Amino acid sequence: MSDLKEPLNYAPRKSVDAETKASGGLYDRSIGAIIAETRNLTADQVERVLQYQRERGIRFGEAAIALGYANAEDVLEALSKQFHYPYAPTERKSRSPELVALNQPFSSQAEVFRGIRSQIMMRLYREGEPRRALAVISPDTLDGKSYFSANLAVTLAQLGGRTLLVDADLRRPRQHEIFDVKNQSGLSSILSGRSEPRVIQQVEGMNSLFVLPVGAIPPNPGELLERPAFGMLMRELAGKFDHVIVDTSAGLYGADSAIVAARCGAALVLARQNQSRVTALQELTASLDDVSTTLVGTVMNQY
Known part of the structure; x- marks a missing residue:
């Protein structure tokens, strides 16, 4: 071996x-x-x-x-x-096959995620600056954004710091499926003013990783994200966790991803190799020009 x-x-x-x-x-x-x-x-x-x-x-x-x-x-x-070092047992792997950083922590794929993690930490966490959540945005569906966000969160949690993955894709949420966690309540409950217990769930086998799923899919996702409550929530979570990663809706659905990125304070753009259009990427990054968001980089996904 x-x-x-x-x-x-x-x-x-x-x-x-x-x-x-x-x-x-x-x-x-x-x-x-x-x-x-x-x-x-x-x-x-x-x-x-x-x-x-x-x-x-x-x-x-x-x-x-x-x-x-x-x-x-x-x-x-x-x-x-x-x-x-957190490592998924055999029975967990079948339930969460997309979590390569947890299921196969010594694989080449996991090593790539660790390399990206290092780059993000150098650009996002600078001495003297307040902690910010990181929104992962992409122009289209099937870019692999949820897969990327989930594995990035795993690698950050493997450092030992308390890490929270927020599913802010209020249109096609997937993080509850990827991590096999309950989705009865979540972000939509908080933003709509409903008090729900245990909306943040700890990931089985990882003491330092937590997931905030979407919960019920709302009929007014854009309006919920525009509310001051979302920005206040992001600031509060960034202060309570060492790392906060936020999954978002695809850019084709409108301003959702730009709104989330603005509230987080930092964004990373994900593009899919041989699929993402240059014009779509330009439009997505241009949507961040008028908001106080730091663009930490772009990742090309071969998925």
Whole structure:
């Protein structure tokens, strides 16, 4: 397994106190120890893995796979646990297949999202400036905007900071489907003045990632977004979370995305390779000229 870079020597677990670290009380165990515990390996099986490992000069995980005591999924899960890196279990992957940054955190796709994350953080979070939410906008439907917003939010949450993904696409919302969360209430409830419990939901398996779905699709999306309540909400959320990513309606639906971008204070434009028209992109970016919004960049999606 080329992803495994550090020694995987298995050391028998001695005591909780011996393994507990001061920061967060998390166990700093070897991957071998995690695999042995996850797969309920006996002492004899562990010894066979260790012997196979020594004879061939390979890692514990590779040896366990070769002997049939573990599989590649077990090794990746152990690696994520060792580094306290959120990783979706097998049953979650089937429910949220679009979350490649969570389902396949060591893939080339996830690495691309991490690179984009770094660029955004350098441009958006500058010392001395107030925190702003980031609106992800695109000219057309099927540009991959919801997919992009979801995975960007995952990579930001993987840094450990509290991250909120807001679905502000009041016309064709998808984030509740992508994350498999309830959608009985959400942003539309807040903007229409209804008091609903638990409109912000924590993502299963990720302590630092939260989703605010749309809830009921309103008949007047543009008017709801124009209300002062939306701008006030964005400012409040930006102050309470380390990162706020906002999914929006496609530009072809009118001014929705520009309104959201203005209330967020920052926007990122998403274009689809071989699909997005230059004129549509120019019109979308021109809609931001008269509002106090920072355009942090443009991403070309190959999807």
